[in-house]
Amino acid sequence: MASRVRELRALETLAAGRTAIHRLHPFAKMLTALVFIVLTASYGRYDFLRLAPYLFYPFVMMAVAELPYKLILTRLAAALPFCLFAGLSNVIFDRGAAFAVGGVTVSLGVLSLATILIKAYLCVMSALLLVATTPFPELMAQLRRLRVPLSIVLVFETAYRYVGVVLEEARSMTTAYKLRGGGKKALLMRHMGAFVGQLLLRGFDRARRVHAAMRCRGYSLHRPPPARHPFAPADALFTAAVCIPAAVLRFVW
């Protein structure tokens, strides 16, 4: 729980950076991330080697946006278990020989496992690059400019703002429980009702108070979010510089 709060904070700190990537228009980054992920996912099961050039994108971006490598590894660990499970099952079910390297035959299953892993890496990276270089409110403002209904964007925004608060609350409750619980590692199942129920009730009450306070201070749902700067030629250039080579690699090369 504490690690999640730290992770969130780390990402927020990173998103507040001032590199060239950070200054790009949110729409350019969103579009690029989406195109990149779709192109990555569209590769076939055994296209491990053809995907390799795609690795340039995350590495170059990380270097330019000054992102640390450690954070990315921890996030990759979250995405891996399921991919690894499916990939290993491919190794078991897909026994055909793909090619031989110096006398060692590589099976199709191993090739597809490698492909899944590299895909997982690329997809996680491009989503991370998006949130680590764009503050969440800017992403949401962009969604509003894209005519996503106001109520949805607001739910997203409040959920994001409260995640930290509620996590802290849950953490202190867990700590209190553990301190009084005689060295238990996790809650007993029969205590879950009161525990989570209490958390919910507290959270709802708090939301009502905070919302009332926000209204008192003049917060309104219908104020349009200001764009920090218009979509500039540089933004278009960035999008093209990533998407066109990626598409060329995918479809022409």
Next chain:
Amino acid sequence: MHMADALLSPAVGLGMGAVSAAAVGVTAAMGKRDDFSEGKIPLMGVAGALVFAGQMVNFTIPATGSSGHIVGSVLLSALIGGGPAFLAMTAVLTIQCLFFADGGLLALGCNIFNMGVIPCLVVCPLVFRPLLRGGVSNRRLSAASVVSSVLSLELAALAVTLLTFLSGIAGLPFAAFASLMLPIHLVIGLVEGVVTAAILVFVHRMRPELIDASAPLSGRRREGRSAKKVLISLAVLAIASGCALSLFASTHPDGLEWAVGKTAERAQGQGQADGQGEVQGEADGQAQGEGEGEGTELVAQGNNNSGLHDDAAALRDSTAFLPGYVFAADPENEAGVVVSGLVGTLAVFAASCAVGLVMIPLVKYRKKSVSDAGP
């Protein structure tokens, strides 16, 4: 439960993205009329954050020694209603995907469908609410929670299996994957149901109005439908759409598989231009050899005339789990045909059920919100 980008094909990912986006749009549009007032929107956001925090609370599962956490979508639907809960879950899943790498951007649509649409828009209005129609008591609340949780998780597990299967990235045979996923999620669903019940009973004791207000009572409803009627109409619709879909399926065999094959074909076209042509060429050769050697291979029979189609079919065979509905691992096995057929039928049936399940609650939900707003 979170699906990952790496195991999805773009067709499945984007398709489910469109489905979920439509569900979100419809929910928001319907909510605009009644219960999503300004006061309720922050509540939905907080509810999302609470579910997120609730998922972080680990508890020990008795008699197993392991610990688990709740998913919380049934819980949320019970507390704030299906539509708002759905939007809250959408927010949670998006934040998890963006900030914590649980699932991916391409998989977001699938995840929203599995953990949002199924429990909040399907199970909640069709199962949870009808079960509470006779009034809220601890026993009814518990029964409704357990049944809804088990149903939600089983349906979601089925959806995960189906979507992974349709994507054709992971090589697991559908039946094997399903026989692994469904029992596991039955247990998870039971635990989830018991915990959800405990939480709801607690909340009901502390603040009865939270649950009673969101659960329509029989006396207040003007046009209440019985659970039996709903289930019967659901079954009829599922079967009808199943028939329609299987007709479609027989005239256009495996649209998705075809799309995957098409993509693979193009990939191969370019693949042979560069150094890795051997890899795929060999794969094709093998799959084709298997397909032709096996007399029961249906697709391979008709495509001797067209080289391109031949190529595509062979490639599709090398990319599908059940190439031409014969197990990849053992093409000699006659039983494989039967099992593959069964699995295919089940898959189509499940898909048709899903279509039916999605259609009814949308209609019903609309009626419900209107009748709720009335009194």
